[in-house]
Amino acid sequence: MREQTRPTIYRIMKYWGKKPHNIWRKYIEKYSDRNGIVLDPFVGSGMTFFESIKSNRIPITIDLNPISDLCIKCLTNRTVDISLIYDRANKIIMKIKNSAFYINEYTTSCSHCNNDVVIYNYKKNGKSTITYKCQFCNEIYTEERTYSEGNYIIDKWIPNKKLSDIESISSTFLRKINQDSISALWTNRNLKILSELYALILKERNDEVKMMLVFGFVQSLHLTSKMCIPRNEKSNRPLSTSWGRPAYMLSNKIFEQNPLIAFEKAIFNGTGVIKGLNNSVEYLGQNIQNFGVHYLGSSNEILKNINNKSIDLIITDPPYGNIIQYGDLSEVWVSWLEKYNSKYVIDHKKEIIKNKNKNDAFYQSELCKTFIELNRVLKDNGKFVLTFNSNLKKDWDNLFYAIKESGFCINEVIHQKNKRSSEANVSAKKGIAISDYYFICTKGKWDPIIIENFYLKWEQLR
Ligand SMILES: C[S@@+](CC[C@H](N)C(=O)[O-])C[C@H]1O[C@@H](n2cnc3c(N)ncnc32)[C@H](O)[C@@H]1O
Ligand SMILES: [Zn+2]
Secondary structure, eight states, X not given: OOOOOOOGGGTSSOOSOOOOHHHXXXXXXXXXXXXXXXXXXXXXXXXXXXXXXXXXXXXXXXXXXXXXXXXXXXXXXXXXXXXXXXXXXXXXXXXXXXXXXXXXXXXXXXXXXXXXXXXXXXXXXXXEEEEEEETTTTEEEEEEOOOOXXXXXXXXXXXXXXXXXXXXXXXXXXXXXXXXXXXXXXXXXXXXXXXXXXXXXXXXXXXXXXXXXXXHHHHHHGGGSTTEEOOOGGGOOTTOOEEOSSSOOOOSSEEEEOHHHHHHHHHHSTTSHHHHHHHHHHHHOSOOTTSSEEEESOHHHHXXXXXXXXXXXXXXOOOOTTSOOHHHXXXXXXXXXXXXXXXXXXXXXXXXXXXXXXXXXHHHHHHHHHHXXXXXXXEEEEEEEEEEOOSOHHHHHHHHHHHHHTTEEEEEEEEEEOSSOOHHHHHSSSOOOSEEEEEEEEESOOOHHHHHHHHHHHHHHO
């Protein structure tokens, strides 16, 4: 089965390790019946939630990352007044556009026609430049301009989480950034604009509109941080860039984007919040609110509240060892969300992952505890579909240990080639072929032969 192009709902929010949605749905449809209950204890950006609804199943999903909660709440909302999102977003954008700090930093006059233009970005890549789009000349211009980070007094709330508390941050990064607050991920200029923008968003009195604006704001955060680097000049896309790799990184090359434009795009553009909401209605239908349930929190705690043998299918994509530090990386967004909703904090201690402070034993035992709960809540004839990949044998050993100890057995191993290379593959040393492994498990007696065969094949492919 081929991977299809992602619908807009899957393109709004950046997250790592998104699976091909149509393949995911194929498994849901194959291994559960209509109206069946589908559980995902590590739902990430929400694919199991949406694909279960799409295939007329009832999702129960869990993730300790507040981003999952925000994504699912926004994209299943059917009551927000979309015209009000337009209206409020535009008002906020106008307010910032007319502020002295914005005019100072992100407007200039076109050196060809002298009209006022908006600066899209500052770049430092050898020389320092600005890029602007002139509507009058109908051209994009890049010109040299001395680079400064800005020097504003920031009197609105900004996140103050300590960078040094983020476990996966390297000492080189800390040394380079030379400040211990997460707010140092943005230049003073961008932080000024972001803080003013956020303060206006948080003043919004309509809760649904506020949630959508926050959702848009979050997506502009990583794109306006110091972690963005210029694209290769050959790509010929002088107006945009992205956060290069799934790691906290700083480069000597800078691509500093205009936060207001990033926000505007995150609300109005092709992969913005409004298009996402419209796409969600198109893709999932109108009457889906209160259909299924998502929980914010740690899986093995939340699973305790789910009845024995009540679940028809479990389908999940657990963290793969230390490959992507989901919780740490998400602080770029979540450190801001705390001000919006005091429940929106990541409980890092409970994240199942490997890093400086969490060794293989922790990873293995937490995964195992969760799988034991999964076994308890699954109906006796229910399937447990799980996808995984790693270049490290130890990660596989941990996974298989957890499957076995929790009373599951593997019935089938499917090697699925994907169109795009996932982050897990990119960061792997040799580049695990562009693929994922899917394991179809049931309750029952463990058969070691399947694993022996798996390792033989895996050794050849890796
Ligand atoms: C591989 S990702 C899932 C990505 C997902 N397939 C998607 O499409 O976005 C694993 C997820 O597990 C979550 N996670 C890790 N430990 C957890 C725990 N103890 N309880 C709940 N969720 C946890 C992480 O926050 C992360 O979102
Ligand atoms: Zn011009």
